[in-house]
Amino acid sequence: MTSASLPVIRRVFAALVALLGAVLMLPVAAQAQDTNIAARLLVEGPVAKGGETRIAIEFSPKSAEWHGYWSNPGDAGLGMQVEWHLPAGVTIADFHYPPPKTLLIGGLMNHVFEGDYAVVAPLRVAPDAAVxxxxxxxGKAFYLACTDKICVPQEARLRAVVGLGQGKDNPRFAAFQSALAAPLDQPARFAVEGDSLRIAIPLPASLDVGTPHVFVGTRELVRYAAPQRFARAGDVLVAQIPLxxxxxxxxxxxxxxxxxxxTGLQFEGAPGTVPTGGEPIRMGSDLPPWWALLGAALLGGLILNIMPCVFPILSLKALSLAKAGGSEASARKDALAYTAGVVLACLALGGLLLVLRASGEAVGWAFQLQEPGVVVALFLLAVAxxxxxxxxxEIPGMAITGGGASGRGSFATGLLAAFVATPCTGPFMAAALGAALVLPWPLALGLFAALGLGIALPFLLVGFVPAIRQRLPRPGKWMVTFRRWMALPMGLTALALGWLLWRTGGTMFLVVxxxxxxxxxxxxAVLLAPAQRQQTRRKPLIAMFAIVAPLLLMQAAGQFNPDASNPSSDMLDSQPFxxxxxxxxxxANRPVFLYFTADWCLTCxxxxxxxxxxxxxxxxLDAADAVVLRGDWTRRDPAITAFLTQQGVAGVPLYLWYAPGASAPQRLPQVLSPRVLQDLATASARPDDNSR
Structure with missing residues (x-):
């Protein structure tokens, strides 16, 4: 038995159980039916011959635990059926339903109604009707009433009197109508591509659909419990549902x-062309609880302290730790100021990211490093x-100088540490930051704050736990030597940023x-060096450097040439994503290794x-005949940003392995072991070893 056949077997089994329950319980219902969901027939108002009115069946559960079913009940349940006894020339069309809800029980998806609801249908009287x-x-209505544990078949006798001619309408039909799924005035289009049904639903781009769900009326066409994917292509909402x-x-x-x-919208569709691409809509229905995401963000920020992308700022943190060896008040002051700087920087970056995405910009985490001006500023800062x-x-008041406690200096160090530390994502961060892009903004900002708290947590513990602080070396002359040694990693950071400037803007851009x-x-040096305190000697130099530096920065903007970027060597002969x-x-049924990287991402x-x-x-990879695709996110790329969003992540790195014939990729960890690709490629090559 294949795994693909299990959903079919489960649906058949569920239907047999429901049918058996109905057969066994019909005699009981005939004797003394327990009405768990009452049904009542209502008429909107009188109707003339040749005219039309509406009828409604109103359903009222006896308690909140009972639910009814949509016309297509999903993997289990039964839709309503009605046997009418009508005068000749009187007809009732199909019922219109409110938008149902999803109810997943034991892996089976149910399309249900909870609470009171009504279905509405047109009633027409022919000119020659026998009335x-x-x-x-x-009539008789047959339907199913269920809880999460049991289902009870229901039979309701329906009766109503329809007036002929003119009269007052039932005011309740206005509420019934407003609850129905409104019909679209344009047809939808659909196509079957591979193992998925793709539907193009015409909806204005200005309409906020949130996290939608499509209920397909045709039975046994799609996998009801499978995740649905959505994308926006202008005034079209594109849904992709596994068949x-x-x-x-x-x-x-x-x-x-x-x-x-x-609210819901009812659509009718015919086969046609469905747009490809578009802006993916991240679905939040399968997200972990917010408290779990909060913990992931906190833990991700904590781990970020030892990730390679944080190494350039370890010098700043090491000196801050050394300073914490002073008085308790001084240590706590530094810890709180540093934490405030880190959290504020993460909140500012996260808030700006949410605002840009809400305005339609295709940006992700570390978007600031995709701007050449920001990279230039970081380069100048690293050199300084x-x-x-x-x-x-000496920079007065900065905590990194090794002097006394300085709240402003520690706060500035925290700002700088977070700004430099956050470009790369580490373990646990991917899920949290990806969820932040679809959660309401207060919850999203909470995740960014937790990320900042995780980055600052070691310093917070040092400042408030004396036992930890006592194990740190006491301040002394050694700090001067230590600080000079810390120039080495910071200098390497400046070299890395210079390399990035050369890669993205060309040689002349780097030179300027x-x-x-x-x-x-x-x-x-003129402003701050102790040897340059004589005013008469300082003023000409200050004026000269104050003029030359801005001129060169303006010249750098003119020298920036993205077409002169220098592509890195590629041993894998990869193709652009x-x-x-x-x-x-x-x-082509070949294994695919897809990875997303950026020149500013040290983890990558x-x-x-x-x-x-x-x-x-x-x-x-060559032995496995694998295709290698590389997505370079060094500069903004809307297509890559859209794909990252679709995968539920907000930044790089991202590594995906598509085995031949697999319906979904395997996501690899963000920190790769040396043999991970070799093992995957070898496993994919084994079935073909004898034929190649």
């Missing part, structure tokens, strides 16, 4: 799309801090930026040197 006055409608096993292409399609606010560590000048950095150093390239590679670069850009990995 001359008020006439009676009678049920053995499902055939229908001639037409109908259904309801339910929006996050509980390196010179500061070497003793070229280096000149600007030299001018900034000269200005700081695109949705089309991925679909083509998967259609470490993984590439250790596990990806190695001779062993290249040989294993």
């Amino acid at each position: 001359d006055g008020p006439f009676e409608l009678t 049920a096993e053995g499902a055939a292409m229908p001639a037409s399609l109908s259904g309801i799309v339910r929006l996050s606010d509980g 801090l390196t010179a500061n560590f070497l003793g070229a000048f 930026c280096v000149g600007a950095a030299a001018s900034v150093l000269g200005l700081l 695109s949705e089309a390239a991925l679909a083509q590679a998967r259609a 670069k470490v993984n590439e040197s250790v596990a990806i850009e190695t001779q062993a990995s290249a040989q294993a």
